[in-house]
């Protein structure tokens with residue numbers, strides 16, 4: 001077995017062992033990362049009196065583990081379908097009473113602030129289209145935990161594949177969007193992993209990655225990414241995450257702030273990620 005394969009095997013063993021407790025330990029911290037990155041990459045299109053939020057399909061969640069990201073997207077879709085809150089002019093953040101709702105409300109209010117929502121419109125429908133998604137992960141047990149949670153995935157999971165991200169079992173140029181949360185730093189050969197992502201991506205894909213800072217320096221990663229990724233137009237990097245996060249937490253409701261301070265402040269400081277995403281000039285934003 002090569003050193004590379006040995007490391008991948010160790011990773012698999014370690015995530016297999018902890019798969020059953022992963023969500024209870026990390027869901028909130030991961031939800032925060034999803035919110036921060038979604039705000040950067042989500043596409044916004046207006047159709048008559050409806051605002052459509054979307055990520056282009058087919059989407060690859062690289063190192064997607066227990067399918068937390070899909071859980072989050074599904075809950076976001078439900079939130080928009082059922083919530084009357086966002087139809088009000090001023091979004092009442094204080095009325096949100098659980099982790100996900102506080103984050104969804106925050107996401108919507110960011111988009112609103114960016115002037116993507118016309119403030120003169122009192123009543124507006126906002127919809128989020130869940131993308132068709134493929135999840136790959138080296139840990140079969142993480143994926144199994146994920147699949148057991150999702151009873152009715154509304155046909156949005158196209159495939160769930162246990163494989164090494166350094167050797168993807170896909171034809172070239174099939175994914176329009178690629179996301180990865182806190183997984184790429186685990187690869188023993190990051191270059192090889194990025195080359196694989198580049199191979200299976202369509203031209204000018206939407207890319208959003210969050211990566212553990214203590215394992216790789218953000219600017220070193222950016223260099224690797226640019227040298228290995230052939231189809232990308234422009235990249236933005238945010239390594240001031242903790243700083244931004246503090247502002248972010250301040251803007252949430254008191255209940256959420258309390259949860260954050262007691263449950264995850266230390267965890268997040270030890271496990272700080274940086275974010276990197278593509279600005280795709282070919283993707284139009286309509287309003």
Ligand SMILES: C[S@@+](CC[C@H](N)C(=O)[O-])C[C@H]1O[C@@H](n2cnc3c(N)ncnc32)[C@H](O)[C@@H]1O
Nearest residue numbers: 011015063064065137138139164165181183186
């Ligand atoms: C910190 S977890 C993040 C999981 C998920 N992205 C989330 O947001 O909850 C890291 C994941 O990377 C996966 N992983 C580690 N090495 C990998 C590799 N070589 N190929 C694919 N997945 C890998 C692990 O099995 C684990 O599920």
